[in-house]
Amino acid sequence: MTELFTTTRRGAIGLALGAAAAFGLAGPAAAEVSFEGKTIEWIIPFSAGGGSDTWARFNAPLLSKYLPGEPTVVVVNEPGGGSTKGSNLFAARAKPDGLTILGTSGSTQFPYLLGDPRVRYDYADWEIAMASPTGGVVYTSPSTGVTNPDEIAKLAGQKLIYASQGATSLDLVPLLGFKLMGLDVQHVFGFKGRGDGRLAFERGETNIDYQTSSAYIKNVEPLVEAGTAVPLFSWGALDADGNLVRDPTFPDLPHFGEAYEMVTGKAPEGPEYDAYFAFFTAGFPAQKMVFLPKGTPQEIVDAYQAAFEAMKADPVYQDNKESVLGTYEQVTGPAADTLFQKGTTITPELRKQVVDTLAADYGVKLGEGD
Amino acid sequence: MMDTLLTALVTLFTFQHMAYMLLGVSVGLIIGVIPGLGGIAGLSLLVPFLYGMEPVSALGMLIGLVAVIPTSDTFSSVLMGIPGSSASQATVLDGFPMAKQGQAARALSAAFISSLFGGIVGAIILTGFVLIARPLILMFGSAELFMLALFGLSMVAVLAGRSLPKGLAACAVGLLIGSIGAAPATGEFRMIFNSEYLYDGIPLVIIGLGLFAIPEISDLLRKNSTIAEGNVLGSGWLLGLRDWWSNIFLSIRCSGFGCMIGAIPGLGGSVVDWIAYGHAVQTAKDTSQFGKGDPRGVVAPESANNAMQGGALLPTMLFGIPGSGSMAVFLGGMVLIGIEPGPSMVGPDLNVTYSIIWSLALANIMGAGICLALARPISRLTAIPFQLLAPCMIALICFAAFQATRDLADLVALLAVGLVGILMKRFGWPRPALLIGFVLAPQAETFFYQALQFNGWGFLIRPGVLIIGAMTLISIYFGLKNRVDDTGPTGDAVVTSHASRDIQIAFGIATVVFFGLALWDASQHSFLGSVFPLGVAVVGVLFGAILLIHLWHGHEDHPAFFDYEIVGDHVGSEGNSWFWTGPAWIAALVAATSLVGFYIAMIVFFIAFLQLRAKASWRTTVVMTACAAGFILGLAYMLSLNFPSGWLQSAYDLPWPIR
Structure with missing residues (x-):
C-alpha cells in the first residue's frame, strides 16, 4: 500500500470511500511529469482573507x-x-515531489533577512516557481508646501x-528609504495595515x-484630485537585469532613486543604499513568490513554470488579474530568478547594520537569538 | 438620488439575487452553528466560486453569509454555553442559564427576533448614515479611539461582580494577558517566556472558550443529568417574542450602539456585545436576575451584534479598512468580483452600496426566520443526557480552538485558560471582566501611545475626548449602582463560603504572583514597551492586595468570600463526581493529541469517554464515534486543514487526515 503514502487529502478520502482503483492506474511516471489524480497543497503562512490568501x-x-x-x-x-510558522513547517516537512508548494510574502522575507530567531527556513534551499511583483506610491500632505513631485526637496528639514x-x-522599506x-x-x-495608515493621513x-498601487489608484488619487494629497514618488520596479526603473503603472512619477537625487543632489549608492535595496526588493518587486522544496527535480520546476506562464492567456486570469495583482505581471524563469536572488540575499554586514x-x-x- | 435607490431596490428583488443570497444564508447558518467557525471560514469556502459570477449575485451570496453568522452562532451560546463567536460571548451569560432552566426555546426565540430586528435597524440607520459617514468616521482619531477603549473598559464596573477589588483584579489580568506578544510601539515581545506560541499573543477564541465553555462543561460533567434541568422544554417560544417586544426600546438602543461601534474602524466588534449587555444592566431597575437567566441579557447583545455587522460594512466599503475578521474576507471577496472599495462607493457606485446595505437587511430576515423555525426542534438538544453530549462538545471546542493557529499549542492554551476559568467560576471572580480587559488591552495601549505621539498630552482636551470621557464617567456611575452578580446565590448561603477561606486566599495570592511576573517581565523592556503592562500590573497588585486584606480580615459575610463548591446549586444533590473530572478528560485529550495527533486522539477519546464515563453500549459508542469522526473529517476536508500533529506524526510520515 505505498499508494497510501503518496496521496494526500483528496486521495485519502477517495481511498476511504473505496474509490482508490480509479487513481491506482496512474503508475510511476518515468519521464513526463503528471499530477493526475493528485492533490497539491499550497501552503500560505497567513490567515484566510489577507492579501496573500486572496x-x-x-x-x-x-x-x-x-x-x-x-x-x-x-x-x-x-x-x-x-508567517514564520507556516514557512518553517514547509521547510521541515515538504517532500520534493511537487505536491507541496509555499507562497511567501514580504513578511516572510523580512524576518529571514533580519535574522529573526524564529526563522528555521533558508530561501537558498528552495526552487522558485513564480514571482509576483507589486509597487507603491509615496505621497504627502499639501500642508508641507509641496504641490508637485518636483518639489520634494522642500520636505528636507520639515517635521x-x-x-x-x-x-x-x-514598513521597514519606507523607514530605511x-x-x-x-x-x-x-x-x-x-497601525494594523496600510489602510489604517491612510485613514490617519x-x-x-x-x-x-x-x-500599494491598487489602493493608491482607488483611494488616494481621489484625494490628489481634491487637492488633499500630493504624490511624491513610486518605489519603482526592477528591469530584467535588476536595475531600478520607473514603475510602469506610474510612468509619470519619479522612482525612489530619482527622488533621492532631487533631495540630496546625488545618485544613491553605498552600503546603506544596498541595505535599503535588499529590503525594497523583498518587499515590492519580489513581494510574493511561490517555492518548491529543496531538491525538487528540474522537470517538476519546469512544469510549474510552464503552468504559471500558460495561465496568463486564460480569460479568467485576464479578467481578474487587475483586481488581484494590480498592473503587474507575474514572472517566471530568469526574471523570477533575478528577483529571487535580489530579494532574499543580504550580506551579514548589511544585516548587522540594519539590525x-x-x-x-x-x-x-x-x-534572544542575537 | 431616488433613481439610485430604485435601481438598488430592483436588482435586490430579482430571483437570481435572492437565490444566491439564500445559498449564502444557508452556508452561513451551518458554519455559524459550529463554534469557532465564523465568517472567515465561511467566506473562504465561498470565495472560490466567486470567479465569473455576476457581481450582484456574488455580493448577495457573501452578504447572506456574513449577515447570519451572528444569528446562528447563538445556538451554541444558548444551548451549550459555548460562545459561538466573539460576537456572542455576552449572550452566554444569560442565555445558557435560561437553557439550564429548560427555557432554551424562549431564549433562542428572543435572541433571533432581536437579531432580526437589530439587522433591520442597522440597515435603516446605514441608509441615511452612509452619505455623511466619511467625514464622521474621520473625526475619530487615535485620541478618540483611546477614549472609546476606556468607555468599553468602563463596562467592567457593571460586570465586576460582588467584590469590586476582585473584578478590577480580574480586569487587570485580562489586560496583561492581552498585552502578551509584540509591543505596539517598539515591537518588543513581552511575556513570551521563550515560547514561540506566545509571540502572537493568545487568540481571542481560546480566551472565550476557555473562560466560558470549559467551566460550564466541567460543571455539567460532574452531574449525570441533562443541560436542561427543568422539563418545560420547548415551551416559551412565544414568550421569547414577548420578552423582546416588552424590551423593544432596549433593542432599538442596542442596535444603534452596535451600528455605530461597528462603523468606527479600529475598535473591533468584539466588545459590542458586552457594551450592549452592560447598557442593559445599567438601565434596568431590577438587576437581580442578570447572569441567572434574564431575557434582557439575551435581547441586548443579540440586537447589537447583528447591527454591528452592518456598521462594520461602512469602513470596509468607504475606506477599504475591514472592521472585523470576517469583513477582511468580505473585502477580499469584493475585490475579487471587481468592486473596489473607496470614495466612489458614495459617489458613482452608490447603488452598489445601497444594494449591499439592503441585502444585509434581507439576509437578516431570511436567516433569523430560518433560525426561529429551527429554535424549537434544536432546543431539544438540551434534553439529551449530558454524558452523551459531552464528548461532542469537547471535540467541538477543541476543533474551534485550534482554528486559531492549527497547532497543538492552541489546545494547551485552551486547557490552561480553561483551568483559570474553572477556578474563577468557583471563587466568584467575574470572567467577563477578564475578557473585556483582554479584548481592549491592545486597543487601549496602541491608541494611547499613538494619541500621545500625534497630539501630545493636549489630546486630553479635544472635544471628542471630553464627550466620550463624560460618557465613560456616566457609565461607571450607573455601572457601580447596578452591579451585576453572575456568580450564583446570595444572602445566607454566602456566609458559609467563609469556610474555604484559605484556598480562596491561595488563589488570590496566585493572582498577585502573576502580577509580579508581569512586573518582572516589564522590567526587562524599554520604557515604551513596558509602561503599559507595568502600570496595569501595579494596579493589579494594588487591588489584589485589597482583596487579600478583605479575605484575611473580612467578616464571615464579606462579599469577597465565595466558593461555588459550598454555595452552588449542585451542593447536596447526589452523584456529584470529582471537581477535576472535566479538566482531567480534556487534559487527557490534549495529552493524547501530543502523542498521536488530534484526529486519532479524538477517536480514542470518544470511545474511552462513552465507555468509561457515559457507560454507553458498544453499539452507541461505535455509531457516535463514527458519526463524530466523519463529521470532523468532512469539515476539515472542506476547510482544507491539517489537524494538530503529535509525536507520532513527527516520527512517521502518515497520510492525511492523521498526518
Missing part, C-alpha cells in the same frame, strides 16, 4: 488547470509567528509623521504616507 486563491484554480494532469490545488492556511505597522514589518534621503520622519507604530494625524540601526533608533529587539 492572491493564492486567485492563482490556485488556474494552476490546477494548467499543471499536467490537472491536479486539485488546495490553499492551506498555516498562520502564526508573522514629517508617518503611520507605521512596525519597524520590522513591510526616508532615513536614506535624510528626511526627518517620526514613525508612529502600531486623511484625519490629518500624519503628513507622509504610502499605499543595529533598528535597535539604536527604535528600540527594536529581534529576540
Whole structure:
C-alpha cells in the first residue's frame, strides 16, 4: 500500500470511500511529469482573507488547470509567528515531489533577512516557481508646501509623521528609504495595515504616507484630485537585469532613486543604499513568490513554470488579474530568478547594520537569538 | 438620488439575487452553528466560486453569509454555553442559564427576533448614515479611539461582580494577558517566556472558550443529568417574542450602539456585545436576575451584534479598512468580483452600496426566520443526557480552538485558560471582566501611545475626548449602582463560603504572583514597551492586595468570600463526581493529541469517554464515534486543514487526515 503514502487529502478520502482503483492506474511516471489524480497543497503562512490568501486563491484554480494532469490545488492556511510558522513547517516537512508548494510574502522575507530567531527556513534551499511583483506610491500632505513631485526637496528639514505597522514589518522599506534621503520622519507604530495608515493621513494625524498601487489608484488619487494629497514618488520596479526603473503603472512619477537625487543632489549608492535595496526588493518587486522544496527535480520546476506562464492567456486570469495583482505581471524563469536572488540575499554586514540601526533608533529587539 | 435607490431596490428583488443570497444564508447558518467557525471560514469556502459570477449575485451570496453568522452562532451560546463567536460571548451569560432552566426555546426565540430586528435597524440607520459617514468616521482619531477603549473598559464596573477589588483584579489580568506578544510601539515581545506560541499573543477564541465553555462543561460533567434541568422544554417560544417586544426600546438602543461601534474602524466588534449587555444592566431597575437567566441579557447583545455587522460594512466599503475578521474576507471577496472599495462607493457606485446595505437587511430576515423555525426542534438538544453530549462538545471546542493557529499549542492554551476559568467560576471572580480587559488591552495601549505621539498630552482636551470621557464617567456611575452578580446565590448561603477561606486566599495570592511576573517581565523592556503592562500590573497588585486584606480580615459575610463548591446549586444533590473530572478528560485529550495527533486522539477519546464515563453500549459508542469522526473529517476536508500533529506524526510520515 505505498499508494497510501503518496496521496494526500483528496486521495485519502477517495481511498476511504473505496474509490482508490480509479487513481491506482496512474503508475510511476518515468519521464513526463503528471499530477493526475493528485492533490497539491499550497501552503500560505497567513490567515484566510489577507492579501496573500486572496492572491493564492486567485492563482490556485488556474494552476490546477494548467499543471499536467490537472491536479486539485488546495490553499492551506498555516498562520502564526508573522508567517514564520507556516514557512518553517514547509521547510521541515515538504517532500520534493511537487505536491507541496509555499507562497511567501514580504513578511516572510523580512524576518529571514533580519535574522529573526524564529526563522528555521533558508530561501537558498528552495526552487522558485513564480514571482509576483507589486509597487507603491509615496505621497504627502499639501500642508508641507509641496504641490508637485518636483518639489520634494522642500520636505528636507520639515517635521514629517508617518503611520507605521512596525519597524520590522513591510514598513521597514519606507523607514530605511526616508532615513536614506535624510528626511526627518517620526514613525508612529502600531497601525494594523496600510489602510489604517491612510485613514490617519486623511484625519490629518500624519503628513507622509504610502499605499500599494491598487489602493493608491482607488483611494488616494481621489484625494490628489481634491487637492488633499500630493504624490511624491513610486518605489519603482526592477528591469530584467535588476536595475531600478520607473514603475510602469506610474510612468509619470519619479522612482525612489530619482527622488533621492532631487533631495540630496546625488545618485544613491553605498552600503546603506544596498541595505535599503535588499529590503525594497523583498518587499515590492519580489513581494510574493511561490517555492518548491529543496531538491525538487528540474522537470517538476519546469512544469510549474510552464503552468504559471500558460495561465496568463486564460480569460479568467485576464479578467481578474487587475483586481488581484494590480498592473503587474507575474514572472517566471530568469526574471523570477533575478528577483529571487535580489530579494532574499543580504550580506551579514548589511544585516548587522540594519539590525543595529533598528535597535539604536527604535528600540527594536529581534529576540534572544542575537 | 431616488433613481439610485430604485435601481438598488430592483436588482435586490430579482430571483437570481435572492437565490444566491439564500445559498449564502444557508452556508452561513451551518458554519455559524459550529463554534469557532465564523465568517472567515465561511467566506473562504465561498470565495472560490466567486470567479465569473455576476457581481450582484456574488455580493448577495457573501452578504447572506456574513449577515447570519451572528444569528446562528447563538445556538451554541444558548444551548451549550459555548460562545459561538466573539460576537456572542455576552449572550452566554444569560442565555445558557435560561437553557439550564429548560427555557432554551424562549431564549433562542428572543435572541433571533432581536437579531432580526437589530439587522433591520442597522440597515435603516446605514441608509441615511452612509452619505455623511466619511467625514464622521474621520473625526475619530487615535485620541478618540483611546477614549472609546476606556468607555468599553468602563463596562467592567457593571460586570465586576460582588467584590469590586476582585473584578478590577480580574480586569487587570485580562489586560496583561492581552498585552502578551509584540509591543505596539517598539515591537518588543513581552511575556513570551521563550515560547514561540506566545509571540502572537493568545487568540481571542481560546480566551472565550476557555473562560466560558470549559467551566460550564466541567460543571455539567460532574452531574449525570441533562443541560436542561427543568422539563418545560420547548415551551416559551412565544414568550421569547414577548420578552423582546416588552424590551423593544432596549433593542432599538442596542442596535444603534452596535451600528455605530461597528462603523468606527479600529475598535473591533468584539466588545459590542458586552457594551450592549452592560447598557442593559445599567438601565434596568431590577438587576437581580442578570447572569441567572434574564431575557434582557439575551435581547441586548443579540440586537447589537447583528447591527454591528452592518456598521462594520461602512469602513470596509468607504475606506477599504475591514472592521472585523470576517469583513477582511468580505473585502477580499469584493475585490475579487471587481468592486473596489473607496470614495466612489458614495459617489458613482452608490447603488452598489445601497444594494449591499439592503441585502444585509434581507439576509437578516431570511436567516433569523430560518433560525426561529429551527429554535424549537434544536432546543431539544438540551434534553439529551449530558454524558452523551459531552464528548461532542469537547471535540467541538477543541476543533474551534485550534482554528486559531492549527497547532497543538492552541489546545494547551485552551486547557490552561480553561483551568483559570474553572477556578474563577468557583471563587466568584467575574470572567467577563477578564475578557473585556483582554479584548481592549491592545486597543487601549496602541491608541494611547499613538494619541500621545500625534497630539501630545493636549489630546486630553479635544472635544471628542471630553464627550466620550463624560460618557465613560456616566457609565461607571450607573455601572457601580447596578452591579451585576453572575456568580450564583446570595444572602445566607454566602456566609458559609467563609469556610474555604484559605484556598480562596491561595488563589488570590496566585493572582498577585502573576502580577509580579508581569512586573518582572516589564522590567526587562524599554520604557515604551513596558509602561503599559507595568502600570496595569501595579494596579493589579494594588487591588489584589485589597482583596487579600478583605479575605484575611473580612467578616464571615464579606462579599469577597465565595466558593461555588459550598454555595452552588449542585451542593447536596447526589452523584456529584470529582471537581477535576472535566479538566482531567480534556487534559487527557490534549495529552493524547501530543502523542498521536488530534484526529486519532479524538477517536480514542470518544470511545474511552462513552465507555468509561457515559457507560454507553458498544453499539452507541461505535455509531457516535463514527458519526463524530466523519463529521470532523468532512469539515476539515472542506476547510482544507491539517489537524494538530503529535509525536507520532513527527516520527512517521502518515497520510492525511492523521498526518
